[in-house]
Amino acid sequence: MEHSPTDPIHQFNIYHLIPIDIGGLDLSFTNASLFMAIAAIIGAGFLYMTTGSRGLVPTRMQSVSEMFYEFTADMLRESAGSGGMRFFPFVFSLFCFLLVGNLLGMFPYFFTITAQIVVTFTLAILVIGVVLVYGIRQHGIKFFKLFVPDGVPGPLLILVVPIEVLSFISRPISLSIRLFGNMLAGHITLKVFAGFVFSLGTLGALGVATAVLPLIMTVALTALELLVAALQAYVFAVLTCLYLNDALHPSH
Amino acid sequence: MMLVTAAHAQSASENGAPADTGTHTETGAGHGSEPHFPPFNAHYFPSQILWLAIVFALFYQFMAKTVVPRIGGILENRRDRIAQDLDEANRLKEETDEAIAAYEQELADARSKAHEISRQAHEKAKAEAEAEQAKVEEELSEKADAAEAEIERVKTEALGHVGSIAEETAAAIVEQLLGKAPSENEVATAVEAERMRQIEGA
Numbered sequence: 211m212e213h214s215p216t217d218p219i220h221q222f223n224i225y226h227l228i229p230i231d232i233g234g235l236d237l238s239f240t241n242a243s244l245f246m247a248i249a250a251i252i253g254a255g256f257l258y259m260t261t262g263s264r265g266l267v268p269t270r271m272q273s274v275s276e277m278f279y280e281f282t283a284d285m286l287r288e289s290a291g292s293g294g295m296r297f298f299p300f301v302f303s304l305f306c307f308l309l310v311g312n313l314l315g316m317f318p319y320f321f322t323i324t325a326q327i328v329v330t331f332t333l334a335i336l337v338i339g340v341v342l343v344y345g346i347r348q349h350g351i352k353f354f355k356l357f358v359p360d361g362v363p364g365p366l367l368i369l370v371v372p373i374e375v376l377s378f379i380s381r382p383i384s385l386s387i388r389l390f391g392n393m394l395a396g397h398i399t400l401k402v403f404a405g406f407v408f409s410l411g412t413l414g415a416l417g418v419a420t421a422v423l424p425l426i427m428t429v430a431l432t433a434l435e436l437l438v439a440a441l442q443a444y445v446f447a448v449l450t451c452l453y454l455n456d457a458l459h460p461s462h
Numbered sequence: 463m464m465l466v467t468a469a470h471a472q473s474a475s476e477n478g479a480p481a482d483t484g485t486h487t488e489t490g491a492g493h494g495s496e497p498h499f500p501p502f503n504a505h506y507f508p509s510q511i512l513w514l515a516i517v518f519a520l521f522y523q524f525m526a527k528t529v530v531p532r533i534g535g536i537l538e539n540r541r542d543r544i545a546q547d548l549d550e551a552n553r554l555k556e557e558t559d560e561a562i563a564a565y566e567q568e569l570a571d572a573r574s575k576a577h578e579i580s581r582q583a584h585e586k587a588k589a590e591a592e593a594e595q596a597k598v599e600e601e602l603s604e605k606a607d608a609a610e611a612e613i614e615r616v617k618t619e620a621l622g623h624v625g626s627i628a629e630e631t632a633a634a635i636v637e638q639l640l641g642k643a644p645s646e647n648e649v650a651t652a653v654e655a656e657r658m659r660q661i662e663g664a
Contacts (some may be wrong), residue, residue, distance in 0.1 A: 240506065242513070246517040257529045258532075281536070302530060307521055328507045332631075
């Protein structure tokens with residue numbers, strides 16, 4: 211099965227680096243696993259190294275780390291109140307991991323971990339799992355008041371409660387598909403336009419001249435994708451904060 | 463994991479050793495020849511989930527145990543330090559204000575004291591001058607009294623001599639006119655009579 215050099219899907223292929231098979235289940239260390247590890251190491255490494263001096267007056271890099279920290283802390287505090295700060299390490303980890311993962315995908319030949327639905331869905335399930343576990347442990351049965359909005363007359367509840375339940379269930383789906391879809395679509399579009407440059411470039415002088423157009427497009431899209439990469443990590447983190455708010459204050 | 467690596471070695475070769483051939487043979491590894499859109503290839507879901515769980519768990523541990531406390535500590539430190547510096551600045555400002563107030567108080571005291579001293583000096587000088595003046599005046603009036611007494615004395619003395627002078631003068635005039643000196647008694651009687659006449663006529 212040959213693949214063309216302009217195949218836009220090829221970049222999402224997964225292949226074994228260290229094949230591991232347990233009971234017929236493929237648990238290999240793949241290129242995806244490698245880039246997850248790289249994202250985690252870069253994320254943690256950056257934050258760790260830049261804050262090593264613990265300067266009272268921050269260096270330029272230290273202030274970047276502090277900025278990320280305070281940005282996430284403000285986001286969480288605004289959405290979930292100061293009680294939400296107990297989830298700060300979780301939200302901060304998610305945000306950093308996704309941000310670095312998204313941005314790593316922007317490098318040519320690098321694998322985009324967040325363009326894998328299973329990755330984003332697992333993280334979304336993790337978020338919802340935290341909301342459920344913490345919400346029920348903290349509020350017990352009262353947590354389910356989340357599905358019963360205040361001030362809605364009895365008969366309407368028959369209609370409203372299923373909608374609320376459905377909306378809760380769809381959260382992990384929308385959360386994961388939003389990130390996955392953005393990253394996937396962006397990278398495919400980028401690759402398609404970059405492929406045009408290549409294809410046109412092989413068509414002689416006129417082709418080379420025309421290839422300038424998709425090249426400009428590719429450059430513009432790269433800029434856009436950088437924005438999307440940062441934005442989607444932020445969106446994921448913000449929604450996580452909002453969902454955590456439900457766990458903290460279920461009766462809204 | 464070493465054990466696992468040994469175990470999969472043959473399965474990998476059965477599947478056509480995807481790791482060796484590289485990039486694309488793996489799509490068919492678990493699913494026959496059916497081509498898959500890679501993100502939806504369920505064959506890799508377990509591996510993805512497992513490694514994501516491992517990586518994210520380690521990442522979270524590191525963040526929660528090391529990075530967050532560290533950056534939080536830095537920020538906390540800075541906040542404390544700034545608050546402390548502000549307090550210190552406030553304290554110093556208060557001290558300065560106090561010092562200024564004390565200085566002004568002292569200045570006012572010194573000023574009123576100087577005023578008092580100058581007033582006292584002025585009064586003293588005035589009193590002394592007045593005393594001096596009084597003394598001088600007294601002396602002068604004493605001298606004037608003495609002089610007046612002297613004048614009075616001289617005057618009475620002079621007046622006392624007037625009779626004898628007039629007698630001598632009258633005797634001398636009579637001698638010149640008559641050629642012979644009148645007796646002293648005659649002269650004295652005449653002068654006395656004349657004087658009486660003059661005093662009465664006056």
